[in-house]
Amino acid sequence: MANATPNILIADDQRDVREALRLLLKSEGWACTPVDGPAQALEAVRRQRFDVALIDLNYTRDTTSGTEGLDLLRELRKLEDALPVVVMTAWGTINLAVEAMRHGAGDFIEKPWDNQRLMSVLVNQLALARAHRREQRLSAQNALLRADEAEGFIAESPSMRRLLDTLARVAPSDANVLILGENGTGKGVIAQRIHEASRRAGAGFVKVNMGGIPESVFEAEMFGHVRGAFTDAKSDRIGRFELADGGSLFLDEIANIPLAQQAKLLRVLEDGELERVGSSRTLKVDVRLVSATNADLAGEVARGAFRKDLLFRLNTVELQLPPLRDRGEDIPLLATAFLARFATRYQRDGLRFAPSALAALSAYAWPGNVRELSHAIERAVLMATGDVLDAAAFHLAPGPVAVGQGAIAAAAALTASANLTVEQAEEQLVRQALVQSGGNILRAAAALGLSRPALYRRMEKYGIGD
Secondary structure, eight states: OTTSOOEEEEEOSOHHHHHHHHHHHHHTTOEEEEESSHHHHHHHHHHSOOSEEEEESOBTTBSSSOHHHHHHHHHHHHHOTTOOEEEEESSOOHHHHHHHHHTTOSEEEESSOOHHHHHHHHHHHHHHHHHHHHHHHHHHHHHHOOOOOOOOOOOOSHHHHHHHHHHHHHTTSOOOEEEEOOTTSOHHHHHHHHHHTSTTTTSOEEEEEGGGSOGGGHHHHHHEEOTTSSTTOOSOEEOHHHHTTTSEEEEETGGGSOHHHHHHHHHHHHHSEEOOBTOOOOEEOOOEEEEEESSOHHHHHHTTSSOHHHHHHHOSEEEEOOOGGGOTTHHHHHHHHHHHHHHHHTTOTTOEEOHHHHHHHHHSOOTTHHHHHHHHHHHHHHHOSSSEEOGGGGOOOOOOOOTTOOHHHHHHHHHHHHTOOHHHHHHHHHHHHHHHTTTOHHHHHHHHTOOHHHHHHHHHHTTOOO
16 A cells, blocks of 8 residues: 555546646656645545645635635544645735634645646655555554564574475465464464465564454454444444455454354455454555464365365465474473573573483373473473472473363362462363363363363463464
8 A cells, every 4th residue: 555656635626727737646646636725625535545735725705815725624624634635826925824724724825836746745745654554554653453472583403494495485486385283383473474474574464363353343443443333432443454455364263253244354365455443435445365273174064164265265374383392392492492582581590400300201192282392391490399390390391271161260169279379270280181172162162161261361461272
């Protein structure tokens, strides 16, 4: 969108003025939409997006006071607050210029205009508007995105080297990528690496947990909304697709999109077009989609819970992340890296592994994968009483989750026997339930006696995910 041809709205009641402006803008390679009055100008802004509005201050009803133009300016500000407006009049006075600027005009041009001066004003307003949109996008990213910890990236095992070879070929393209793998295998890390190795690396990387978006606000979150679209819509808001325009959009837990919303997502993927909730204007977005799931999407398609055409849009390229148990060579390297990081963070310099610890870590199946390993090392560092971590420091043989028992109650029961805090025991139970359910959120929540949103809140609290 940022590199699109500028589109200028021209509002003037004189045909020769509109034509002269149209020819001038055409000679500069710009597009324009000429209209002959305020009502037509407002209707045009409701239908499509403009980069700048160039409006006369006087129309047929009143040719000297500028009242009609000022009224139009105020209505444009209400309708599209971010639209830069340049006002024109043949009856220009300092007072009228000040009044127009006070109501939100970006600049003021007197008729007859100087072509060079007019184009300079328009170019300046266009640059200011684009800078403002960039600031909005960065601000929204800071508000919406939770920066993941830089975990480093260790991949020495044959299975990971093969995956990285594929990634190196795929990342520079704009192909949609579907990342498959168990919970905790690092799907989010791979998605980030795909973005950083692409031509879009200088633009935004927007991450969305699809399982955490209630169906009732799905469209508003993904596509944005305009002020007044619903009760709590106090101002315009851009959605995740628009936020990622020019960059990459990472849809995590993609299997959790409700079936009713999948068609709406498919439409955006097919033609790159969307409408904000409450608006009839179509917006174009240029987004590279990366999605991830631990679910069997083919199985979901077979049972009618996931659209086949949507799956085909998502998996232009499919990457399968191996579980940590199939990456034996990487376990000691990852463990050592995690130990160095957490020892520094908690000021426990000098901590080291006993040979029995590395042997135990390498022999364990790690159902929670890399995330579980990281958590185990961090906990061991926190609880260490000496400088050497042995096998017993990692609590690698937890018992089964009691189906139907609430997470908090079960956690309380574990604290005495496992020498853990309530929060540590609860986190262990959540991780274990996810492993035993094969990553199925509904089954894990049921096993823990939690609702799905409550389970998602605990997963976010403990950093459980990809």
